[in-house]
Amino acid sequence: AQSVTQLGSHVSVSEGALVLLRCNYSSSVPPYLFWYVQYPNQGLQLLLKYTSAATLVKGINGFEAEFKKSETSFHLTKPSAHMSDAAEYFCAVSNTGRRALTFGSGTRLQVQP
């Protein structure tokens, strides 16, 4: 069985501030972890993924995430928020036994000018 918990359904930051979106997972086997972003009226777009190589993963648009097995976490960060980062962010998990993605409930990021 696998699950994902995203703490904070809404996060608001100022433009230029650090973005931190939290994701914790549970998986009975080694997980693959993903962050997807959804802009208004668009589909889900992959930001980055962890697939058991480097624990610090860099993605598009300046985002990165660190896999911490001891904390079962995969938090998403960006050093400096842009207005264009305002969107909904989803953390998801899969594994070799379950190819389909299991999603968290999502975090809506607001960026204030």
Next chain:
Amino acid sequence: EPEVTQTPSHQVTQMGQEVILRCVPISNHLYFYWYRQILGQKVEFLVSFYNNEISEKSEIFDDQFSVERPDGSNFTLKIRSTKLEDSAMYFCASTTGTGRADTEAFFGQGTRLTVV
């Protein structure tokens, strides 16, 4: 850039009617998926499809639902006898043919189904 396309973007249907949601996956992809998101809830997996058969399905995907690849490009989700609780955003996704769980899924923009 290749993309997954879904039609229609919004569908309104009467309770009890049948609906067909359509998707055109990326042309060289071999695994196809349907997910749904009820307003305010998580994105949930419904079904995956490979080599013209269902490869995996969730407990949500009961006899009310069916999927089909009627030709070389379309992938459809049929919902029979719709209920109010079927109202949701339905996402189609596709992946390459590796079958690996770490493969990126490409999602369409979704079809918003409203059952009245």
